[in-house]
Amino acid sequence: xALFEIRSLRKQFNDHQVLKxxxxxxxxxxxxxxxxxxGCGKSTLLRCLNRxxxxxxxxxxxxxxxxxxxxxxVRALRQQIxxxxxxxxxxxHLTVLDNTTxxxxxxxxxxxxxxxxxxxHELDRLDMAGHAHKHPAHLSGGQKQRVAxxxxxxxxxxxxxxxxxxxxxxxxxxxEVAQLIRKLHSERVTMLCVTHDVEFAxxxxxxxxxxxxxxxQAEERLCxxxxxxxxxxxxxxxxxxxxxx
Amino acid sequence: xxxxxAFGRDLIEQSPLILGGLRDSLLLTAIxxxxxxxxxxxxxxxxxxxxxxxxxxxxxxISFFVGMPLIVLLFLMYYGLPQWGVRLTPFTVAVIGxxxxxxxxxxxxxxxxxxxxxxxxxxxxxxxxxRPFPIFRFITLPQVLRLSVPALTNQVIRNLKDSSVAFxxxxxxxxSRVQELAATNFMFFRSYLFAAIVYLLxxxxxxxxxxxxxxxxxxPGVYTPPENLNPTAN
Numbered sequence: 001x002a003l004f005e006i007r008s009l010r011k012q013f014n015d016h017q018v019l020k021x022x023x024x025x026x027x028x029x030x031x032x033x034x035x036x037x038x039g040c041g042k043s044t045l046l047r048c049l050n051r052x053x054x055x056x057x058x059x060x061x062x063x064x065x066x067x068x069x070x071x072x073x074v075r076a077l078r079q080q081i082x083x084x085x086x087x088x089x090x091x092x093h094l095t096v097l098d099n100t101t102x103x104x105x106x107x108x109x110x111x112x113x114x115x116x117x118x119x120x121h122e123l124d125r126l127d128m129a130g131h132a133h134k135h136p137a138h139l140s141g142g143q144k145q146r147v148a149x150x151x152x153x154x155x156x157x158x159x160x161x162x163x164x165x166x167x168x169x170x171x172x173x174x175x176e177v178a179q180l181i182r183k184l185h186s187e188r189v190t191m192l193c194v195t196h197d198v199e200f201a202x203x204x205x206x207x208x209x210x211x212x213x214x215x216x217q218a219e220e221r222l223c224x225x226x227x228x229x230x231x232x233x234x235x236x237x238x239x240x241x242x243x244x245x
Numbered sequence: 246x247x248x249x250x251a252f253g254r255d256l257i258e259q260s261p262l263i264l265g266g267l268r269d270s271l272l273l274t275a276i277x278x279x280x281x282x283x284x285x286x287x288x289x290x291x292x293x294x295x296x297x298x299x300x301x302x303x304x305x306x307i308s309f310f311v312g313m314p315l316i317v318l319l320f321l322m323y324y325g326l327p328q329w330g331v332r333l334t335p336f337t338v339a340v341i342g343x344x345x346x347x348x349x350x351x352x353x354x355x356x357x358x359x360x361x362x363x364x365x366x367x368x369x370x371x372x373x374x375x376r377p378f379p380i381f382r383f384i385t386l387p388q389v390l391r392l393s394v395p396a397l398t399n400q401v402i403r404n405l406k407d408s409s410v411a412f413x414x415x416x417x418x419x420x421s422r423v424q425e426l427a428a429t430n431f432m433f434f435r436s437y438l439f440a441a442i443v444y445l446l447x448x449x450x451x452x453x454x455x456x457x458x459x460x461x462x463x464x465p466g467v468y469t470p471p472e473n474l475n476p477t478a479n
Binding site for chain 2: 077078092137
């Protein structure tokens with residue numbers, strides 16, 4: 001069953017048209033990867049899905065319900081959608097545990113003890129329980145991303161959106177995150193990930209959606225896209241990525 | 246008789262008045278530091294309100310009170326308002342005038358600290374489903390306050406020093422009592438030196454407290470204690 005059904009999604013910032021009619025489905029339990037060059041609209045697409053950015057036109061159905069336009073409980077929608085940011089976006093004044101429990105206590109109304117138990121369970125799942133009382137400043141990039149993932153998972157979301165989750169990580173840490181995503185995928189966690197890291201994409205999904213200039217250009221196996229594709233933009237993207245150390 | 250001994254004797258004679266003045270100076274400092282802090286918080290919050298008109302008004306408030314000399318504000322209220330039938334005690338004028346002035350400065354400090362916040366944290370809170378006020382309460386405010394501690398504690402020190410201006414509107418603070426002492430024994434240099442030493446000691450105590458507060462509430466990873474800085478390190 002499709003968790004997200006996106007049809008003819010458009011977004012324009014002043015004169016600049018970022019999304020020009022995107023069609024995309026995200027199935028339950030799937031890890032969907034969207035790739036494309038910088039500025040192609042990947043991050044805007046993700047932000048439209050939880051209404052951090054208001055789409056100009058088109059339709060987004062989440063679990064069969066339209067979530068664009070007025071009359072939608074946007075905050076309730078956001079609570080069902082986890083979001084992972086490039087720069088981790090951990091609250092730096094809070095410990096790892098408090099980062100993970102804040103939304104549980106303040107949005108879900110859980111008691112402190114219950115929230116802590118839930119958070120520690122998620123942190124333990126991602127091997128971060130031992131760092132629960134540290135502040136984000138005392139963690140490595142990979143550890144921060146794991147905490148961000150635990151924070152998202154603690155809310156028991158229907159889907160997690162990942163916005164370039166490895167762009168601030170070195171290759172070793174990026175592989176760690178890929179491993180985690182594979183683990184979560186095996187546990188049937190639905191994820192939609194935008195990235196331009198080919199190695200990372202190949203580690204987490206077989207098929208990739210290629211976005212270029214605000215449109216879905218192709219949806220194929222990654223090896224097909226990489227192998228001298230007929231579309232010049234796709235060919236150029238993968239050639240450039242190969243050259244990038 | 247030695248002049249210093251004579252000055253000491255006068256000081257002891259006048260000590261009930263001088264100590265009373267010192268108490269009132271400290272009381273005024275404490276009150277305006279608190280009221281100025283809380284009003285500053287309100288102004289800072291409204292400064293980031295989604296309603297453009299409110300943002301404009303708060304910007305105007307900050308510009309007006311930061312731009313206006315404090316003494317002009319105090320004179321306006323103490324000598325000007327009675328012409329409109331509003332008569333306030335020196336203490337009330339001092340508290341209101343200082344509060345407006347201090348709040349404007351505090352709001353400006355908080356606004357500066359706000360610029361140093363990581364915007365992605367605020368976006369993450371929105372993405373999690375938080376409403377604007379809880380984002381302010383749980384994410385923005387704790388960080389902005391911690392980042393502003395040096396400026397806010399310096400403002401308390403400044404409040405203590407500036408409170409001496411209140412004697413110009415007949416408020417019997419510490420400085421006004423020292424002035425009375427100087428006027429009675431004509432030992433101006435000794436009297437004002439004494440006042441300077443007392444203010445200096447009080448400021449030193451406040452500085453020590455302020456540094457302790459800074460250490461306790463510092464944001465992890467933001468503050469580096471000077472002793473940990475190694476100038477020879479790469």
